[in-house]
Amino acid sequence: MAAKVRDALLRDGYSVYSEVPLMSQCIDIVAVDENSDRVLAIECKLRDWRRALTQVTSHRLACDEVAICLPLVDKRSAPLDQCQQSGVGLLLYDDEADSLTVVVEPTLIDQQWQPARSWLLAAIAACQHKGRGGSEI
Amino acid sequence: MTDSCTHLARFGMPTESRFLTEFRDSYDWLVFNANSLAHMPGAIARLVSDRSVKPYIVDPQTHAFQHDPIHVMNHNDDGTWSLKRSIARLADAYGPLIQSKAGKHAVVPSDLSPDVIENLARGVVEFQLHTVRNQEVCEENRDYLEWMKLDVTKPRAVIAPYFYMDARTYGLWLDPNMRLAAAARAAVRELEGTDLYLELVIDRDILLDEGVLREIASVYSEADCDGILLWVDALSEQKAPGGVLTGLLTLLREFRSNDLPVMNLYGGYFSILLSCASFGSLLSGVCHGMEYGEDRSVVPVGGGIPMAKFYLPSLHQRLRFGDVARLLFNRGWLRDGETFHREVCSCQACRDTLRGDASRFSLFGEGKPVTFMRGGSTVTLNYPLTETKERCLRHYLWRKEDEYQSAASKSRDDLLDELETTATEFESDLGVEGVSHLRTWVRVLREVDPAR
Numbered sequence: 001m002a003a004k005v006r007d008a009l010l011r012d013g014y015s016v017y018s019e020v021p022l023m024s025q026c027i028d029i030v031a032v033d034e035n036s037d038r039v040l041a042i043e044c045k046l047r048d049w050r051r052a053l054t055q056v057t058s059h060r061l062a063c064d065e066v067a068i069c070l071p072l073v074d075k076r077s078a079p080l081d082q083c084q085q086s087g088v089g090l091l092l093y094d095d096e097a098d099s100l101t102v103v104v105e106p107t108l109i110d111q112q113w114q115p116a117r118s119w120l121l122a123a124i125a126a127c128q129h130k131g132r133g134g135s136e137i
Numbered sequence: 138m139t140d141s142c143t144h145l146a147r148f149g150m151p152t153e154s155r156f157l158t159e160f161r162d163s164y165d166w167l168v169f170n171a172n173s174l175a176h177m178p179g180a181i182a183r184l185v186s187d188r189s190v191k192p193y194i195v196d197p198q199t200h201a202f203q204h205d206p207i208h209v210m211n212h213n214d215d216g217t218w219s220l221k222r223s224i225a226r227l228a229d230a231y232g233p234l235i236q237s238k239a240g241k242h243a244v245v246p247s248d249l250s251p252d253v254i255e256n257l258a259r260g261v262v263e264f265q266l267h268t269v270r271n272q273e274v275c276e277e278n279r280d281y282l283e284w285m286k287l288d289v290t291k292p293r294a295v296i297a298p299y300f301y302m303d304a305r306t307y308g309l310w311l312d313p314n315m316r317l318a319a320a321a322r323a324a325v326r327e328l329e330g331t332d333l334y335l336e337l338v339i340d341r342d343i344l345l346d347e348g349v350l351r352e353i354a355s356v357y358s359e360a361d362c363d364g365i366l367l368w369v370d371a372l373s374e375q376k377a378p379g380g381v382l383t384g385l386l387t388l389l390r391e392f393r394s395n396d397l398p399v400m401n402l403y404g405g406y407f408s409i410l411l412s413c414a415s416f417g418s419l420l421s422g423v424c425h426g427m428e429y430g431e432d433r434s435v436v437p438v439g440g441g442i443p444m445a446k447f448y449l450p451s452l453h454q455r456l457r458f459g460d461v462a463r464l465l466f467n468r469g470w471l472r473d474g475e476t477f478h479r480e481v482c483s484c485q486a487c488r489d490t491l492r493g494d495a496s497r498f499s500l501f502g503e504g505k506p507v508t509f510m511r512g513g514s515t516v517t518l519n520y521p522l523t524e525t526k527e528r529c530l531r532h533y534l535w536r537k538e539d540e541y542q543s544a545a546s547k548s549r550d551d552l553l554d555e556l557e558t559t560a561t562e563f564e565s566d567l568g569v570e571g572v573s574h575l576r577t578w579v580r581v582l583r584e585v586d587p588a589r
Binding site: 019020021022023024025026057058060061113114115116119123126 | 446457458459460462463466471496498499502504506508515516517518519
């Protein structure tokens with residue numbers, strides 16, 4: 001699913017990087033809005049949204065926004081409240097329509113820990129160098 | 138060092154030697170696994186004969202031969218299997234039974250006839266008494282050691298051969314273990330007088346069966362030995378439910394009532410507290426490894442990629458760096474160096490690393506990306522730099538020194554209050570699960586009547 005989500009974000013104009021290492025974790029997808037320079041970290045999970053929510057929590061130290069992405073199976077079972085309460089965005093990917101819907105907008109994080117931010121930007125630069133991301137499709 | 142609790146430090150790999158030397162004033166005894174000693178006897182002889190002059194003991198690791206032999210084999214590049222070299226050396230030292238079984242068949246209780254028991258015990262005792270002695274001691278200390286008439290090559294105590302027991306098999310192993318203990322005592326007396334310790338290695342589930350616990354404690358208490366070294370398979374004090382820790386207390390009380398000192402070979406802060414007089418001095422010593430060794434499985438599980446972890450002093454737990462950084466950042470403790478040292482840690486390693494600048498806390502988490510295959514997909518993780526691991530280790534060792542000392546000097550109420558307060562303070566950040574070990578410890582420790 002992560003590869004399809006990545007393609008959908010690229011179509012939406014983001015610069016997208018996959019498998020970006022950050023501290024003791026690895027972010028599934030980092031999407032950079034080239035207009036605002038905002039950095040969005042996304043954890044994709046087929047089933048275990050709780051684990052995805054836990055994983056994105058640490059990314060808050062380095063990113064402007066964090067979100068989880070789940071397959072669109074049954075919108076009613078999606079963790080809307082949990083995401084809203086924790087300021088985490090919720091994206092649902094529709095495999096049939098190959099489309100990505102933002103169900104909960106992520107809250108803008110107003111303060112990052114600068115060392116973590118620097119690590120993330122360096123990791124993105126390394127991904128660009130290795131061809132593991134970028135704006136090209 | 139404290140009077141109440143012997144602080145034991147375990148040697149894990151050669152790169153740790155310099156930390157054991159650097160922190161020599163903080164611990165009392167060194168512990169080596171027999172396979173390490175078989176693999177690098179010269180390096181270990183130099184370590185025990187350096188200026189620290191620390192007593193040492195050797196875990197004979199005889200249980201290694203009772204499991205499926207695959208656990209002592211290497212899978213070679215050409216697809217063949219061969220006995221690990223250090224295990225092969227041990228097998229040579231331990232006599233005919235182990236030589237014939239190692240890498241081929243598991244040792245079972247019916248193998249242990251009286252002759253075999255005597256041979257095995259003698260081989261295991263001789264290995265511990267003679268392996269370091271047969272090596273060159275640290276050259277620069279030779280004159281000093283001779284002048285002081287110090288025989289640093291002799292272990293502080295010898296450990297009898299032992300086999301691991303779980304709730305289903307203890308009935309099969311209890312008697313052979315006791316006969317090995319008696320044979321080891323005879324061998325020690327004949328070869329060289331020194332203390333004899335029995336190593337009790339048990340499955341965690343045994344701690345949940347009070348009847349079995351009392352039976353084992355009763356049998357071991359009747360053995361002719363100077364103490365017990367305890368190893369509970371994969372017992373993480375941070376993850377163990379209260380019932381398991383209560384079982385541990387039951388076992389320790391039984392030994393205590395028989396005046397038999399017990400040292401925990403794999404323990405953390407909970408064990409340190411159990412060594413305090415205010416909690417009945419149920420343990421006489423606690424051993425930890427170099428940061429990662431507060432619990433260990435009897436049968437080794439895969440190594441995996443080591444993550445940078447930071448020992449959070451107030452939680453008495455190692456946490457992944459990202460989780461610690463988030464916690465400290467959210468609480469405002471990474472604002473400046475002074476705040477960090479006041480709220481988190483002011484050990485020498487933290488002071489040397491931060492140098493007044495809290496953003497340098499990042500140096501405890503620096504890594505380089507490593508890509509590998511897991512479950513058929515490519516995964517990239519940050520592998521800690523050597524310097525990162527060393528900083529985390531130094532911080533851990535400073536904190537351990539402090540734990541052994543401060544636990545012995547504080548009152549029972551203060552120690553329990555600290556745990557309660559920390560749990561309350563951090564539960565809104567980590568959830569009740571993240572602090573549940575502290576509350577479990579408090580609940581279990583309140584059961585301890587120091588007068589009993």
